[in-house]
Amino acid sequence: MTSSKKKILAISGSTKQQSVNLAMLKAIAATYSGRITVDLYDGIDKIPHFNPDKDTDTPPESVVDFRNRIATSDGVIICTPEYVFSLPGSLKNAIEWTVSTTIFSKKPVALIVAAASGEKAIESLRLIMSTLDATVPANGSLLIKGAKGKIGPNGVITDAETEAKLNTLMDNFLRLLDK
Template sequence: MIEILAISGSLRAASTNSALVAALARNAPPGCRVTVYDALGRLPIFNPDEEGERTPAEAARLIEAVTRADGVIVSCPEYAHGVPGGLKNGLDWMVSRDAAVDKPAMLVHASPRSLFARAALAEIMRTMSFALYDGGALEIALLGKKPPETDTILAEPTNVLAMHNALSAFADFIAGR
């Protein structure tokens, strides 16, 4: 069983990025399990003085979840042409750890307009030594959609197939490493 941890970079209750990672979890192909990490908002602000034995419990749980996962998926909104602070903070807690080193990662997108954040996030994750999957991006345009409409779009057969295919390809990437 390939274990994938999915993280939404948004803290909004009605986040389209969170809806997308939840839909990925529901549409995982056989032999693949997607677990959604939803505690970015509970992480304390990263402080290098709080690492090691002093690592806060929630940060330690995130680090352990990434360490245990065979791969990581991130869906990230764009705020002011950048990566949201909560997601960057979560990544910062892993900078001096081995959790990210050579960990397969895939970026997925709920907006066609998040080009600056995509580039910034890819650069951050490559710098942290994540092994980014470049086999094609999954993008399902949900920008500006409300939850009922988002659910309908994510349930469309073409989108279900796209999620299934993206997860299958990412699982193959993980298995081939």
């Protein structure tokens, strides 16, 4: 086990300013600040529409930045709402820009969906990340249903069962990072 802090890229799938997913990532960053440094990525709305014709050796600048931040991280946490029974288009679009690369391959990744229901989004996110060869640890994905009743405005989880599941997710994720 290494004692140095790991660098985590936290990607919010919500473009809302008052997002519960964004707030939760900030709360995770604060709670685990002794063990990780969190680079908060909230720029998915700045990434242009994926176009294979533009996926060249010189892709758009925002794409270069997004890819670099994934590549230079020790691990990634994605925290997202569900939109119309799927991932929000902006998040899916950003991920599409990584398909021609290997930046997610073997990358430790934790997945959280905080939504009203969210079942399709978490299922889709798991499938996408396994397709990209990311390493999601055991219990490394968490669905928070009825998120608005379980997460305070500061992003701190107020529901004991959900909090316990998040702690398990983070323990397993951090253990994987230390391997």
